[in-house]
Amino acid sequence: MTTPLQKTDAKVFRLIQKEEKRQQETLSMIPSENWFSPSVREAVGSVFSHKYAEGNIGSRYYEGTDIVDELETLAIDRAKKAFNLLRSWGVNVQALSGSSANLAVYLALLQPGDTILAMYLPDGGHLSHGWSFEPDAKKREKEVKSGLLVYTGGSKKVNITSLLYNPVQYKTDPDTSQFNYKEIEKIALKYKPKLIITGGTAYPRIINHRKIKAIAKKIGAFYMADVAHEAGLIAGGAFPSPVGIADVVTMTTHKTLRSGRGAIILAKQDLIEKINRAILPGLQGGPHNHNIAGICVGLGEAAKPAFKKYAAQIIKNTSALADALKAQEFKLVTDGSDKHFVLIDLSQEPILGRPFARILAHAGITTNYSTMPWDARPPRNPSALRLGTPVLTTRGMKEKEMAQVAQWIREAMNIAEPWKELSFEKLEQEVIKSKDVKQIAKEVKDLCKKFPLH
Numbered sequence: 001m002t003t004p005l006q007k008t009d010a011k012v013f014r015l016i017q018k019e020e021k022r023q024q025e026t027l028s029m030i031p032s033e034n035w036f037s038p039s040v041r042e043a044v045g046s047v048f049s050h051k052y053a054e055g056n057i058g059s060r061y062y063e064g065t066d067i068v069d070e071l072e073t074l075a076i077d078r079a080k081k082a083f084n085l086l087r088s089w090g091v092n093v094q095a096l097s098g099s100s101a102n103l104a105v106y107l108a109l110l111q112p113g114d115t116i117l118a119m120y121l122p123d124g125g126h127l128s129h130g131w132s133f134e135p136d137a138k139k140r141e142k143e144v145k146s147g148l149l150v151y152t153g154g155s156k157k158v159n160i161t162s163l164l165y166n167p168v169q170y171k172t173d174p175d176t177s178q179f180n181y182k183e184i185e186k187i188a189l190k191y192k193p194k195l196i197i198t199g200g201t202a203y204p205r206i207i208n209h210r211k212i213k214a215i216a217k218k219i220g221a222f223y224m225a226d227v228a229h230e231a232g233l234i235a236g237g238a239f240p241s242p243v244g245i246a247d248v249v250t251m252t253t254h255k256t257l258r259s260g261r262g263a264i265i266l267a268k269q270d271l272i273e274k275i276n277r278a279i280l281p282g283l284q285g286g287p288h289n290h291n292i293a294g295i296c297v298g299l300g301e302a303a304k305p306a307f308k309k310y311a312a313q314i315i316k317n318t319s320a321l322a323d324a325l326k327a328q329e330f331k332l333v334t335d336g337s338d339k340h341f342v343l344i345d346l347s348q349e350p351i352l353g354r355p356f357a358r359i360l361a362h363a364g365i366t367t368n369y370s371t372m373p374w375d376a377r378p379p380r381n382p383s384a385l386r387l388g389t390p391v392l393t394t395r396g397m398k399e400k401e402m403a404q405v406a407q408w409i410r411e412a413m414n415i416a417e418p419w420k421e422l423s424f425e426k427l428e429q430e431v432i433k434s435k436d437v438k439q440i441a442k443e444v445k446d447l448c449k450k451f452p453l454h
């Protein structure tokens with residue numbers, strides 16, 4: 001059957017087909033990605049996309065919004081159930097992305113110039129929590145050594161959070177690469193932030209929300225937990241929740257939560273009203289109702305027993321992957337993981353993060369290179385590789401397949417070792433010619449066929 005798109009725009013139709021084939025025939029191990037159900041995709045592609053609905057439920061700036069109101073009410077109700085919200089808490093589902101959600105919280109709770117204390121970006125924090133650096137090497141050398149595990153940034157402000165606010169960042173412990181709560185407390189007492197943030201993209205361990213809230217309380221700061229990565233694990237009951245402890249919880253909806261693309265903000269009622277006003281008129285125009293429809297369907301799926309199993313299996317698969325990688329003599333940051341991804345420390349391996357990610361991509365395994373705590377290398381060529389299991393688990397893969405993946409990863413490293421002195425471009429030319437890399441890609445494709453994405 002010919003689809004309307006195929007008839008009217010064969011070029012885009014072909015690109016969609018090609019991308020779907022790529023996703024089907026390779027292993028996506030990027031921990032922030034997932035594969036949505038056909039129902040979520042139907043909702044995202046629906047007529048809700050046509051409607052303007054600036055404002056909140058029952059008080060919009062446009063007519064014809066009764067049905068959007070019903071949809072948003074349903075999404076909020078489902079979010080309240082998924083995250084066991086207390087009665088005194090409210091929900092916003094309108095932020096267009098995780099970064100916008102975080103910005104809306106800052107706009108609601110802070111004044112320009114206020115200090116934010118968040119996790120050091122290279123240790124696994126997130127850009128939307130602020131980042132600046134010192135381009136002048138001489139000035140960098142003169143940085144005041146405070147004796148604390150803290151980073152106060154430099155003159156080059158690279159994003160809106162650092163342009164508007166004053167980010168101070170806590171580093172992980174040099175011995176464990178994990179949070180050092182005593183140290184975070186000392187930093188908080190010294191810099192007196194108005195907001196403390198936890199959460200990030202590459203911290204593989206559980207965060208103790210009670211300890212952070214206690215620190216925030218001591219200095220009268222708000223505590224925001226950004227659980228963009230862990231949202232699905234929390235909704236599935238497989239991971240500790242900050243709800244009821246933190247003052248605000250933000251999350252993306254399209255990672256482990258496997259819903260439409262967007263964000264959810266949970267906060268105490270008085271704060272959510274401020275956050276609603278920060279979203280509109282503060283930051284955004286019309287909400288993306290089609291994505292809210294997708295989020296709503298995804299939250300409906302997350303309420304089913306199958307999702308609980310999914311979340312639990314993600315953790316089991318990651319733990320199996322961690323064990324299998326260690327058995328293949330890879331070193332892991334923090335020696336393992338409590339959640340949906342592992343970070344391999346490649347600093348003692350012949351090939352580092354960026355080239356190794358490219359080698360694996362040619363072998364059919366899509367990953368991303370990453371910084372890691374106390375990495376001596378720059379972010380564009382860091383020492384670590386981040387590998388997640390959410391998509392593999394959506395495919396129905398279990399522990400046995402994780403062991404196979406770890407074996408391919410070691411094989412790829414062995415194949416590439418002779419090219420370790422080559423430039424990135426020359427190394428890639430060798431990879432493209434390599435029969436051994438092609439063989440892994442073929443085996444990956446065969447495995448993917450056994451576990452298709454529906």
Ligand SMILES: Cc1ncc(COP(=O)(O)O)c(C=O)c1O
Nearest residue numbers: 097098099126199200201228252
């Ligand atoms: C911890 C964290 N916060 C915020 C975001 C930003 O989400 P988005 O890409 O939707 O802006 C991400 C995305 O990776 C994230 O990992």
